[in-house]
Amino acid sequence: MKQNASDKLIEKIIKTKNPIVVGLDPDIKKIPLCYKIDVRSSSNKFEQVSEMIYNYNKDIIDSICDIAPAVKPQMAFYEKYGSQGVIAFERTVMYAKAKGLIVVEDAKRNDIGNTAQAYADGHLGKVEMLDGSFISSFDVDFLTVSPYLGSESLMPFMNECVINGKGIFVLVKTSNPSSGEIQDVVSSNGKSISENIADNIFSNAKKCIGEKGYSSIGAVVGATYPEDAIKLRKIMPSSIFLVPGYGAQGACVKDIMPCFNPDGLGAIVNSSRGILYSYLSNGFDVYCSKQEYLSSVVNETLKMQKEIYSELKTIFPNIVY
Amino acid sequence: MKQNASDKLIEKIIKTKNPIVVGLDPDIKKIPLCYKIDVRSSSNKFEQVSEMIYNYNKDIIDSICDIAPAVKPQMAFYEKYGSQGVIAFERTVMYAKAKGLIVVEDAKRNDIGNTAQAYADGHLGKVEMLDGSFISSFDVDFLTVSPYLGSESLMPFMNECVINGKGIFVLVKTSNPSSGEIQDVVSSNGKSISENIADNIFSNAKKCIGEKGYSSIGAVVGATYPEDAIKLRKIMPSSIFLVPGYGAQGACVKDIMPCFNPDGLGAIVNSSRGILYSYLSNGFDVYCSKQEYLSSVVNETLKMQKEIYSELKTIFPNIVY
Numbered sequence: 001m002k003q004n005a006s007d008k009l010i011e012k013i014i015k016t017k018n019p020i021v022v023g024l025d026p027d028i029k030k031i032p033l034c035y036k037i038d039v040r041s042s043s044n045k046f047e048q049v050s051e052m053i054y055n056y057n058k059d060i061i062d063s064i065c066d067i068a069p070a071v072k073p074q075m076a077f078y079e080k081y082g083s084q085g086v087i088a089f090e091r092t093v094m095y096a097k098a099k100g101l102i103v104v105e106d107a108k109r110n111d112i113g114n115t116a117q118a119y120a121d122g123h124l125g126k127v128e129m130l131d132g133s134f135i136s137s138f139d140v141d142f143l144t145v146s147p148y149l150g151s152e153s154l155m156p157f158m159n160e161c162v163i164n165g166k167g168i169f170v171l172v173k174t175s176n177p178s179s180g181e182i183q184d185v186v187s188s189n190g191k192s193i194s195e196n197i198a199d200n201i202f203s204n205a206k207k208c209i210g211e212k213g214y215s216s217i218g219a220v221v222g223a224t225y226p227e228d229a230i231k232l233r234k235i236m237p238s239s240i241f242l243v244p245g246y247g248a249q250g251a252c253v254k255d256i257m258p259c260f261n262p263d264g265l266g267a268i269v270n271s272s273r274g275i276l277y278s279y280l281s282n283g284f285d286v287y288c289s290k291q292e293y294l295s296s297v298v299n300e301t302l303k304m305q306k307e308i309y310s311e312l313k314t315i316f317p318n319i320v321y
Numbered sequence: 322m323k324q325n326a327s328d329k330l331i332e333k334i335i336k337t338k339n340p341i342v343v344g345l346d347p348d349i350k351k352i353p354l355c356y357k358i359d360v361r362s363s364s365n366k367f368e369q370v371s372e373m374i375y376n377y378n379k380d381i382i383d384s385i386c387d388i389a390p391a392v393k394p395q396m397a398f399y400e401k402y403g404s405q406g407v408i409a410f411e412r413t414v415m416y417a418k419a420k421g422l423i424v425v426e427d428a429k430r431n432d433i434g435n436t437a438q439a440y441a442d443g444h445l446g447k448v449e450m451l452d453g454s455f456i457s458s459f460d461v462d463f464l465t466v467s468p469y470l471g472s473e474s475l476m477p478f479m480n481e482c483v484i485n486g487k488g489i490f491v492l493v494k495t496s497n498p499s500s501g502e503i504q505d506v507v508s509s510n511g512k513s514i515s516e517n518i519a520d521n522i523f524s525n526a527k528k529c530i531g532e533k534g535y536s537s538i539g540a541v542v543g544a545t546y547p548e549d550a551i552k553l554r555k556i557m558p559s560s561i562f563l564v565p566g567y568g569a570q571g572a573c574v575k576d577i578m579p580c581f582n583p584d585g586l587g588a589i590v591n592s593s594r595g596i597l598y599s600y601l602s603n604g605f606d607v608y609c610s611k612q613e614y615l616s617s618v619v620n621e622t623l624k625m626q627k628e629i630y631s632e633l634k635t636i637f638p639n640i641v642y
Binding site: 080083085090106110116119123128129130138147148171176181182185186188196 | 517
């Protein structure tokens with residue numbers, strides 16, 4: 001039996017005293033120039049970008065692997081460069097895992113029937129080869145999953161959690177301004193759509209609770225809607241929340257506290273732009289050196305850790321780390 | 322100004338008298354053995370699968386390119402094999418386009434803010450290279466898009482339709498059994514979520530209506546819910562419906578008629594398993610020859626064309642083709 005993904009994540013959070021996840025969203029417009037001129041000679045422009053992204057991510061991973069528990073590569077920023085982008089993604093995942101980081105793939109995948117199964121197999125499970133053998137493909141620790149197609153579409157992913165020790169974060173309440181258009185609509189049972197999805201997560205989360213008391217079936221709950229977070233925390237006590245919206249999207253440290261349990265666990269707060277691109281407003285510009293850039297990444301990571309950890313210590317006297 | 326994607330699709334439908342789209346969902350368990358033994362020598366198992374999938378798709382494309390207007394590769398079946406799968410996808414798209422087929426990428430992508438923009442750029446638009454140039458990446462004709470994150474998340478994709486001549490199909494009412502859990506919920510304005518999404522599509526569809534009178538902003542409407550299709554057809558008169566659920570999922574020719582307009586246009590009906598894998602119940606087995614297999618693919622495509630086209634001719638006397 002493989003170790004439960006939630007246990008792996010919580011171990012790392014406790015070890016680093018840091019419940020955050022560093023987003024790896026490579027944005028060619030914002031990456032320092034030193035990375036862009038320093039690519040091995042390939043005449044293929046997609047290969048150049050792929051190499052650049054991997055080298056850039058590798059430096060970030062080296063810089064934060066002892067101070068943060070997890071990274072969250074956002075697939076869109078890789079996939080946009082086609083197969084070459086996906087190569088950069090695969091290399092990034094392998095490197096991050098080798099450095100002991102938990103990898104949360106943010107891809108918001110889903111579909112129906114055997115297509116949902118294909119996504120679950122590819123991102124979390126194993127895929128069949130021509131000789132009949134089964135091999136892991138992306139093999140990430142956690143995947144974000146969309147619930148729009150209904151509960152049956154979530155089952156292949158939940159099965160990977162129950163059977164295979166993997167983890168998922170189902171989109172329950174997202175951080176963006178128009179998230180309520182669908183997610184806040186109240187259904188005939190008097191509950192909002194996000195609450196109904198939370199109920200479904202709660203039922204299934206029970207099936208894969210790890211030794212630390214948390215389930216590997218988690219939820220995405222935006223920091224920008226703290227009142228929803230209070231309700232959702234009650235509905236899904238054992239699910240870990242992946243919390244976007246901190247920093248760049250406007251939520252502050254008080255806003256994210258409802259996502260945590262009194263043990264100081266139960267949430268990982270994401271920052272992507274806030275960590276990767278704050279150097280541009282911190283006295284550096286795109287002409288800075290790698291050393292200058294990476295010092296900014298480390299400083300922003302530690303600043304966020306300090307902000308969140310101090311607040312957790314203040315409001316939760318029984319925090320376990 | 323590039324040709325509107327809806328015009329390109331409708332031209333092909335009229336030319337082939339066939340409003341269907343052939344799903345390219347390579348399933349290693351169901352593909353005839355002759356394709357699996359006939360791969361060029363690579364010791365990498367992922368490369369072997371990639372080569373096999375491409376060769377298989379190429380034969381299907383050659384067989385149906387004069388009798389069907391469009392193909393719909395389902396990204397999950399490629400992506401599950403990682404970057405090598407995506408290479409097979411990219412080669413398939415290029416080959417299908419070279420053969421004059423319209424390519425509908427079924428990937429159900431979406432996210433928020435600049436992440437949604439990254440998906441839109443990668444699948445429909447152009448992406449920036451290290452030298453500052455912009456190049457098309459996947460460059461498909463149409464992409465399926467999920468609306469779960471709200472109307473603002475759809476905008477980058479709709480912009481590609483308005484500005485760049487591309488097309489999308491937004492998931493409005495999907496064909497699976499649990500689709501109603503979210504999509505049928507009635508919101509405070511008295512309309513179901515799928516109707517609200519349809520209203521949003523209608524408002525934006527107006528911005529990119531082609532010469533044939535149809536918009537390149539379309540909708541996914543499952544054949545398995547004909548009563549919803551009647552309502553949705555009225556809300557979105559100029560949107561093309563991508564209609565899954567025919568055949569393998571249980572919907573018959575009468576069920577799909579509400580998806581069409583009286584001109585016999587306005588819908589493309591998908592069949593994936595029904596065309597690709599019916600050979601297994603038509604007297605062949607996985608040991609059949611390529612010739613036998615492809616004859617089954619052609620026969621199933623023509624059978625479906627005949628079923629749908631005759632019914633359209635019967636109930637719509639003013640059909641334009």
